[in-house]
Amino acid sequence: xxxxxxxxxxxxxxxxxxxxxxxxxxxxxxxxxxxxxxxxxxxxxxxxxxxxxxxxxxxxxxxxxxxxxxxxxxxxxxxxxxxxxxxxxxxxxxxxxxxxxxxxxxxxxxxxxxxxxxxxxxxxxxxxxxxxxxxxxxxxxxxxxxxxxxxxxxxxxxxxxxxxxxxxxxxxxxxxxxxxxxxxxxxxxxxxxxxxxxxxxxxxxxxxxxxxxxxxxxxxxxxxxxxxxxxxxxxxxxxxxxxxxxxxxxxxxxxxxxxxxxxxxxxxxxxxxxxxxxxxxxxxxxxxxxxxxxxxxxxxxxxxxxxxxxxxxxxxxxxxxxxxxxxxxxxxxxxxxxxxxxxxxxxxxxxxxxxxxxxxxxxxxxxxxxxxxxxxxxxxxxxxxxxxxxxxxxxxxxxxxxxxxxxxxxxxxxxxxxxxxxxxxxxxxxxxxxxxxxxxxxxxxxxxxxxxxxxxxxxxxxxxxxxxxxxxxxxxxxxxxxxxxxxxxxxxxxxxxxxxxxxxxxxxxxxxxxxxxxxxxxxxxxxxx
Numbered sequence: 001x002x003x004x005x006x007x008x009x010x011x012x013x014x015x016x017x018x019x020x021x022x023x024x025x026x027x028x029x030x031x032x033x034x035x036x037x038x039x040x041x042x043x044x045x046x047x048x049x050x051x052x053x054x055x056x057x058x059x060x061x062x063x064x065x066x067x068x069x070x071x072x073x074x075x076x077x078x079x080x081x082x083x084x085x086x087x088x089x090x091x092x093x094x095x096x097x098x099x100x101x102x103x104x105x106x107x108x109x110x111x112x113x114x115x116x117x118x119x120x121x122x123x124x125x126x127x128x129x130x131x132x133x134x135x136x137x138x139x140x141x142x143x144x145x146x147x148x149x150x151x152x153x154x155x156x157x158x159x160x161x162x163x164x165x166x167x168x169x170x171x172x173x174x175x176x177x178x179x180x181x182x183x184x185x186x187x188x189x190x191x192x193x194x195x196x197x198x199x200x201x202x203x204x205x206x207x208x209x210x211x212x213x214x215x216x217x218x219x220x221x222x223x224x225x226x227x228x229x230x231x232x233x234x235x236x237x238x239x240x241x242x243x244x245x246x247x248x249x250x251x252x253x254x255x256x257x258x259x260x261x262x263x264x265x266x267x268x269x270x271x272x273x274x275x276x277x278x279x280x281x282x283x284x285x286x287x288x289x290x291x292x293x294x295x296x297x298x299x300x301x302x303x304x305x306x307x308x309x310x311x312x313x314x315x316x317x318x319x320x321x322x323x324x325x326x327x328x329x330x331x332x333x334x335x336x337x338x339x340x341x342x343x344x345x346x347x348x349x350x351x352x353x354x355x356x357x358x359x360x361x362x363x364x365x366x367x368x369x370x371x372x373x374x375x376x377x378x379x380x381x382x383x384x385x386x387x388x389x390x391x392x393x394x395x396x397x398x399x400x401x402x403x404x405x406x407x408x409x410x411x412x413x414x415x416x417x418x419x420x421x422x423x424x425x426x427x428x429x430x431x432x433x434x435x436x437x438x439x440x441x442x443x444x445x446x447x448x449x450x451x452x453x454x455x456x457x458x459x460x461x462x463x464x465x466x467x468x469x470x471x472x473x474x475x476x477x478x479x480x481x482x483x484x485x486x487x488x489x490x491x492x493x494x495x496x497x498x499x500x501x502x503x504x505x506x507x508x509x510x511x512x513x514x515x516x517x518x519x520x521x522x523x524x525x526x527x528x529x
Contacts (some may be wrong), residue, residue: 006158006373013154014334018139020147021445025138028172030256035155036169037263038115044094045370052326064091069114089114092344107152114217123268129273132262135255150397185191188217188298188344189380189416195432195448197221198393199455204233206247209334211280211299216261218296220268223248249292280330281314281323289313289337298344299327299502301387317363319354324349328360328392332368336397342438344376347388348522351486361483365475369401370394374408375449375487377418378515388519390487402471406461407487408454411469414446417511436470465494 017028045063052059059072089110093099099110120133140147158169189482202208202222210218220446224234226243233239248270252258265273301324319327324346331341349357350373364370376392381387395401414430416422428435432448443450447469454461454470466470473490481489 006169007172009154009158010169015184016147016150016154018285020144022139026256029234030213030260031139032151032155032173032279033120033260033263034116034138035151036330037266038041038111038119039096039155045095046130047328048095051107052361057290064095066089069094069116069118071117073109073113078275080217080373091118094118096156097151100156104145104149105142106140108142110150111148115131123189129262129266131277131415132255132258132275136259150294156252167305171244181320187214189413189415190217190221191431191448192344192376193217193296198432198452199292199393200296200340200342202226203227204239204247206251207292208247208294208296209249209251209288210295211251211330211334212297213252213261213275214254214257216248216250216264216273219248219250219261219270220264220292222296223265223268238301245272246274246383249276249288251276251278251280253279253475281326289333292334293336293339295331295335295339295341295343297327297331297341299323301346318356318360320354321357323501325356325360328364332363332396337396337398339394339396340371341396342391342393344389345392345518346522347390347486348525349392349485351489354463358483361485365396365402366400367480368394368397370405372406372408372455372486373487376409377411377516380413382417382421383419385420386518388522391487402475402478404462405478405485406455406458406470406472407490408451408470409491410451412445412447414448456494460516466490469492486519 013032014028022028025235025488044061046088048059048061048063068090070088073087073089090512093110099107099115102110116138117171119136122129135290138148144403152427154401202225204226208214208219208222213219219240223243226247233243234489248263248265250265250273252261253274255277258275261271261304262275313325314329317332318325328343328349331343335341349360352358370392372391372393376389376391378386378388380389412424416424423430425442429438429442429448432452434446435447437444438449444446451470461470461472465520466473471490477490478485
């Protein structure tokens with residue numbers, strides 16, 4: 001997790017962007033991501049060179065070749081013998097460790113006229129990465145070269161020696177974007193992504209897809225999980241190449257998200273990011289049906305789509321314009337038989353009374369295997385959205401298989417559930433895998449380690465009463481309830497006399513009431529839609 005000092009340093013860079021005329025938060029994040037990416041490329045080359053020298057062999061992976069890029073910039077560099085201007089920029093001068101020491105005007109010329117075009121050729125001119133980077137440019141003109149120098153020097157001062165810190169810096173940048181986006185997308189908290197990945201426990205042979213990839217957070221976390229838990233996958237060419245070129249696929253139709261996602265994956269060791277420009281809902285996007293063994297996603301909840309533009313294959317599964325229902329149909333189409341999915345859905349999917357809502361729930365229970373429903377606290381996605389959500393986990397079988405469905409009532413995720421989202425515990429005690437076992441009091445503030453432990457020990461769950469935080473529900477009970485999947489339909493409450501003798505108790509009860517009202521409003525909206 002980031003220290004307060006690093007957060008302060010990043011905030012200063014954001015302030016510099018604002019005062020320098022870059023007022024759009026997304027443009028600022030994209031620009032800082034370019035610079036982080038350029039810095040990382042230099043670090044990779046430096047590491048490869050050190051390894052080659054230590055092993056007395058040629059550099060295995062050359063990012064910055066010898067020679068110049070051939071782009072004409074008269075007078076850019078003087079030949080030391082003739083004093084004449086030389087066209088092009090030496091690739092060596094495009095490296096972060098070199099251009100950071102140049103004067104602001106020269107630095108701007110190197111980065112704007114040579115480094116940015118160089119980024120547009122990564123992986124080859126015809127590669128997917130090059131396609132995403134075709135619009136890469138600095139967001140300001142040369143008369144603000146001092147701004148670039150301030151950003152470069154500021155990032156250079158931030159200690160980012162390991163991959164985790166870079167990821168935290170990137171996540172913090174994204175967290176500063178205050179709006180949810182025009183298409184309903186909003187950032188999934190990193191600890192929730194981490195939880196979902198650990199629950200699904202990807203294997204080296206998995207083909208993993210996020211059809212609404214955004215900045216590729218789920219794919220990045222899955223890659224990190226495999227690195228940590230299956231380091232032997234890099235010992236053979238077959239598994240290594242699968243990891244680098246085939247294991248991860250993401251789709252999005254936002255150009256900025258595509259660039260950010262592709263850079264994110266490349267920074268995490270995926271040499272050829274499979275991040276594609278595609279509207280997953282559109283007609284003609286069915287060529288990858290049955291190709292993936294694992295789906296991890298938090299799709300946008302944008303409301304309704306025009307049926308004319310929606311894939312007819314999806315409408316055959318469920319006749320609706322609701323994107324949250326169409327995405328579930330999409331996940332089933334993309335999964336291979338036996339494939340698994342862990343996805344975030346709005347609570348309305350679980351109890352909506354429309355014909356389409358009931359049909360998609362019946363499909364999951366009767367035709368496939370519904371494994372789990374995890375109710376999330378209503379403030380998890382604040383400040384972006386206050387919608388109540390759940391994680392739904394299922395397996396595509398095509399022939400049923402639902403026996404019992406596991407429920408977990410998450411009350412706390414380690415952060416306050418207001419717009420400030422303040423951590424309630426020390427950094428090392430947050431997330432699903434804290435650095436030590438949590439006490440009972442700490443678990444009340446961070447349910448994630450308990451949730452993960454119970455998920456991994458299903459045998460103990462069968463005997464839990466429905467008054468517990470987690471319990472099993474038989475398929476027969478779900479059918480009897482008309483395929484209602486909401487937690488409150490099955491959770492039993494022990495009624496005890498409550499003494500409001502402290503302000504904290506009153507506040508907690510009011511927050512619980514607020515969450516229930518929000519769920520009721522969602523249900524009402526579904527009925528009126």
